[in-house]
Amino acid sequence: MAMKLAILGATGPTGLLLVDQALARGHQVVAVVRSPDKLGSDRLTQPGLTVKQVPDMSAAAGEAEQKLLAEAFDGCDAVLSALGATVSLFRIDLMTDAVPAIVTAMRSAKVSRFILLTAQCTVYRPEHPKLVEWLIKPLLIGRNMDDFWRAECHLTEQCSDINFTVVKPPGLTNEPLDEQRELKAAEGQFVPEAADRRMSRANVAKFMLDCAESDEAWSKKLVAIQF
Template sequence: MKVTVFGATGGIGRFVVAQLLAAGHHVTAVVRNPAKLTLTYPDLAVVTAELTDTTAVTEAVTGADAVISALGPSLKRSDTGRPVTDATKTIVAAMQAAGVSRFIGLATPSLADPRDKPHWKHKVLPVMARLAFPNALIELENMTAAVTGSGLDYTIARITAPKDKPATGHIRSGFLGHHRIGSTMSRADIAAFLITQLTDTRYHRAMPAISN
């Protein structure tokens, strides 16, 4: 498949790019600083662009079978801007203009999916996030709304505590109150889950929670 990846130099995005290439996919990585992407691969195209540049982003997604966004908000309490929200809105508009419908991205269990049952995470996590990372939670709410309200065929994986640990190959996924989902997960396994969604139809237009 042809897959355009945003957030390709981040903690999760770099695993997404590497695993896609290892699986034989053609990858277009959209980055602001190409020096941070050290991979060289015949099936890797690197596009340098600001994520507010609708023209450049549209060119990057044109012809893609799917888009994977590993973008996430800054966790600095002092930050007040909405760069990830604005970037996500640009990506959505670009996909609509290019006729690309499949979007795979990330969020948090602080945000509920309609398939969830009442769960302690719905009560505790938003309170913790508003206290510790207030701007990040607003960013996550806004970027998720931009995707779910777009008409795109999306899957948004909700993660809680990504870790820099080796991949385990053991991934739990589902909806809160229905399935046993933990909190921690290796970034390599998060990337692997996102890539499986290229062909897995279980979570179309859904936001499954995932963990190891």
């Protein structure tokens, strides 16, 4: 059944794939973006796509921006977020600020289904791969992981009324969609038995859309995915 889906971060590498795959499935798509031109001229003319420009999606945004966000969600069946910050050596608060604002706008628009893209191993557990804890997080993406973790905590601790699914892939690639291998999914921070520590953005987008199409799929859970 065709749905109306709001997609945040729609101009990023995963967001663009979400838009394209959602349209290919026959859904109506509301792309919520800061810079509509980044969607590309060909995509902007596609039937089924509506573009809503929201300059600031953070919790600190003014009343006007909050209203724009709620209006973008009006009539939607689900909201999907592929927002993410660039790597930095300093504290990042993009998702920390954005997720509360998104949830507030969803409540105003009476939308409860939320699919959020973060990453695996956002908080330390002894069973996690040591490469992530000892090298990747300290030297590369630790601030991004902390930002994702704070956003996840907001959902799990303060959003009992929101039917969220947090999708947690490993490292992302730009490879084409792989429909031959079996995707493994596990509740929590990572997939223990998985061997491949990388996954294409196309497969991540597909999994997110599969979740959006079902209210029961990984409802109110953090789900790690991997091949």
